[in-house]
Amino acid sequence: MQPFTTLIGIAAALPMPNIDTDKIIPARFLKTIKRTGLGSALFHAMRYRPDGSEDPEFVLNKDPWRGAQILIAGPNFGCGSSREHAPWALLDFGIRCIIAPSFADIFYNNCCKNGILPIRLPQEVCDALAEDARIGANARLVVDLERQVVVRPNGEEIPFDIDPFRRRCLLEGLDDIALTLAHVDKITAYEARRRAEEPWAIG
Amino acid sequence: MAEQDRPRTLFDKIWDAHVVERLPDGTAILYIDRHLVHEVTSPQAFEGLRLAGRRPRRPDLTFAVADHNVPTSDRSAGIAEPESRLQVETLERNVAEFGITYFPLTDARQGIVHVVGPEQGLTLPGLTIVCGDSHTSTHGAFGALAFGIGTSEVEHVLATQTLLQKPAKNMLIEVNGRLGFGCTAKDVVLAIIGRIGTAGGTGHVIEYAGDVIRALDMAGRMTICNMSIEAGARAGLIAPDDTTFAWLEGRPYTPTSEAWARAVAYWRTLPSDPGASYDTRVVLHADEIAPLVTWGTSPEDVVPINGTVPDPDQEPSEARRAAKRRMLDYMGLTPGCRLQDIRIDVVFIGSCTNSRIEDLRAAAAVVKGRKVADGVRAMVVPGSGLVKQQAEREGLDRIFTAAGFEWREAGCSMCLGMNPDQLRPGQRCASTSNRNFEGRQGPGGRTHLMSPAMAAAAAITGRLADVRELVAQ
Numbered sequence: 001m002q003p004f005t006t007l008i009g010i011a012a013a014l015p016m017p018n019i020d021t022d023k024i025i026p027a028r029f030l031k032t033i034k035r036t037g038l039g040s041a042l043f044h045a046m047r048y049r050p051d052g053s054e055d056p057e058f059v060l061n062k063d064p065w066r067g068a069q070i071l072i073a074g075p076n077f078g079c080g081s082s083r084e085h086a087p088w089a090l091l092d093f094g095i096r097c098i099i100a101p102s103f104a105d106i107f108y109n110n111c112c113k114n115g116i117l118p119i120r121l122p123q124e125v126c127d128a129l130a131e132d133a134r135i136g137a138n139a140r141l142v143v144d145l146e147r148q149v150v151v152r153p154n155g156e157e158i159p160f161d162i163d164p165f166r167r168r169c170l171l172e173g174l175d176d177i178a179l180t181l182a183h184v185d186k187i188t189a190y191e192a193r194r195r196a197e198e199p200w201a202i203g
Numbered sequence: 204m205a206e207q208d209r210p211r212t213l214f215d216k217i218w219d220a221h222v223v224e225r226l227p228d229g230t231a232i233l234y235i236d237r238h239l240v241h242e243v244t245s246p247q248a249f250e251g252l253r254l255a256g257r258r259p260r261r262p263d264l265t266f267a268v269a270d271h272n273v274p275t276s277d278r279s280a281g282i283a284e285p286e287s288r289l290q291v292e293t294l295e296r297n298v299a300e301f302g303i304t305y306f307p308l309t310d311a312r313q314g315i316v317h318v319v320g321p322e323q324g325l326t327l328p329g330l331t332i333v334c335g336d337s338h339t340s341t342h343g344a345f346g347a348l349a350f351g352i353g354t355s356e357v358e359h360v361l362a363t364q365t366l367l368q369k370p371a372k373n374m375l376i377e378v379n380g381r382l383g384f385g386c387t388a389k390d391v392v393l394a395i396i397g398r399i400g401t402a403g404g405t406g407h408v409i410e411y412a413g414d415v416i417r418a419l420d421m422a423g424r425m426t427i428c429n430m431s432i433e434a435g436a437r438a439g440l441i442a443p444d445d446t447t448f449a450w451l452e453g454r455p456y457t458p459t460s461e462a463w464a465r466a467v468a469y470w471r472t473l474p475s476d477p478g479a480s481y482d483t484r485v486v487l488h489a490d491e492i493a494p495l496v497t498w499g500t501s502p503e504d505v506v507p508i509n510g511t512v513p514d515p516d517q518e519p520s521e522a523r524r525a526a527k528r529r530m531l532d533y534m535g536l537t538p539g540c541r542l543q544d545i546r547i548d549v550v551f552i553g554s555c556t557n558s559r560i561e562d563l564r565a566a567a568a569v570v571k572g573r574k575v576a577d578g579v580r581a582m583v584v585p586g587s588g589l590v591k592q593q594a595e596r597e598g599l600d601r602i603f604t605a606a607g608f609e610w611r612e613a614g615c616s617m618c619l620g621m622n623p624d625q626l627r628p629g630q631r632c633a634s635t636s637n638r639n640f641e642g643r644q645g646p647g648g649r650t651h652l653m654s655p656a657m658a659a660a661a662a663i664t665g666r667l668a669d670v671r672e673l674v675a676q
Contacts, residue, residue: 200458
């Protein structure tokens with residue numbers, strides 16, 4: 001996983017509530033056995049017209065937001081399915097950070113596993129950041145995970161919370177399977193105990 | 204009070220029994236007892252294992268089936284679509300390489316993973332169960348802690364048989380009283396989502412309790428737990444009881460003889476202790492629940508079938524007003540329109556929410572002796588090959604086909620429109636599935652969620668209809 005330290009980038013505002021994972025990437029694009037190449041299907045129904053051409057009104061089809069690395073989203077972003085194709089599509093497009101009032105649990109988790117930083121901030125703060133985002137290229141946001149702050153174009157620093165374990169994994173780009181496997185003796189001991197107590201459970 | 208004497212919820216008990224180790228920051232290494240795998244969210248996980256030179260730790264606790272991407276038409280010639288075929292073949296290669304039990308497309312046990320798990324007795328009370336699918340919450344109906352995970356976590360479970368987790372908050376939803384005529388488990392869960400909203404359960408595990416839940420059969424309990432994710436909760440739970448045990452006994456993977464007796468004795472200790480505390484409590488009464496349908500593109504947009512399409516101007520904020528206007532536009536509806544005047548093009552009876560034998564019986568009871576309305580395409584997609592066989596033994600297939608329904612092979616089908624079973628742009632569907640998102644059942648498709656009996660009523664009348672007007676009380 002690519003580490004996430006500090007990101008300086010253009011933000012795009014997509015403030016609709018309840019953007020679900022089918023909106024992020026419809027199921028018919030999940031027929032792949034790879035993680036890459038999904039960026040072209042990102043937000044497919046909103047981004048393209050029925051004839052397949054880009055909808056010029058959609059924010060990510062406009063310059064400079066075509067190159068956005070940060071999304072300012074609405075509440076309950078990523079609700080619905082567990083498909084990790086949603087963060088894969090965002091990442092493939094170039095999005096590394098999503099700021100929203102709330103996220104669906106599985107999506108939030110999936111972002112962290114892919115080096116995308118999801119940041120929860122109150123609605124009014126997201127509204128202000130969305131206003132910044134609408135200014136465009138001269139309004140880059142700074143997202144500093146080390147210091148846990150978002151810096152607005154006017155210099156105002158907005159602190160955010162993140163679980164310390166997730167923060168460390170993101171900062172260092174850790175392989176959490178290797179972290180868990182460092183405890184393999186504990187897992188083996190646990191299995192022996194469960195096997196004695198609940199033989200029907202884990203054989 | 205000492206920690207071990209603290210009254211615990213069902214969730215607390217299952218959680219505590221599965222913590223392998225607590226890391227210093229409070230993250231737990233949580234043991235996973237059953238890992239269900241399907242073709243869409245697993246290929247990248249197996250590839251990750253291979254690239255890292257790892258192997259599955261417990262292939263014997265891992266079970267695979269293809270469901271999302273499989274055709275529900277005749278399969279004797281294999282899968283026509285190359286990408287879908289590659290995905291299923293990739294799963295078959297992976298399970299063969301790593302020694303994982305697989306229910307192939309040609310096996311009667313094949314079906315939707317959340318129908319197959321319980322049917323085979325893989326789902327048992329007190330277990331932790333995961334799958335790369337958000338509707339894994341279904342298995343909570345048995346008092347198992349079951350939740351959906353992403354592909355990175357699928358790889359983590361394959362490699363370690365554990366997950367890194369923080370405990371969820373506890374939510375108790377009590378549904379008291381007795382359900383009225385024509386009301387089903389689907390109406391109960393739609394009513395719950397309508398009440399708490401699609402983010403209402405975020406961060407929580409929901410335990411469902413109360414007279415209504417106790418009185419439900421296992422199919423109904425699965426319908427309720429299935430849609431916990433539509434309320435934002437990763438997992439739903441119902442305390443195991445005699446209904447649970449009777450349903451499970453004698454299934455292929457359930458324990459037998461002495462082990463069964465030991466297991467049941469343990470399972471009886473799982474229900475929440477008196478005085479256990481919940482972070483959030485919600486109480487509904489059965490009297491508030493009517494047969495419901497959704498009108499919008501979020502599962503929280505529920506209205507009673509005898510109601511009208513709501514007016515966005517009544518919403519509290521401009522953001523919500525804008526969202527509801529967009530929904531009306533997408534759904535091709537106007538405020539104040541009577542639900543029962545809305546004509547439909549397609550009826551889909553199936554999905555991990557409502558494709559079990561009980562669901563098919565409920566739909567067939569409405570359909571029997573009647574015809575699907577002119578111009579309506581109606582389809583039944585059983586949840587598994589075994590459900591299909593059972594229905595055929597009971598003659599349900601003949602009731603459906605005589606009425607003009609398509610009787611198809613098992614799979615996820617039009618619930619998510621990944622295989623050829625898709626709505627065309629603008630088509631309107633009465634669906635027993637779980638999500639009415641934009642484009643969910645096909646680009647431009649319009650979905651109204653409802654119970655199997657209500658979907659059957661829609662098929663017969665050609666519009667959204669009140670099932671209570673079609674069947675005798």
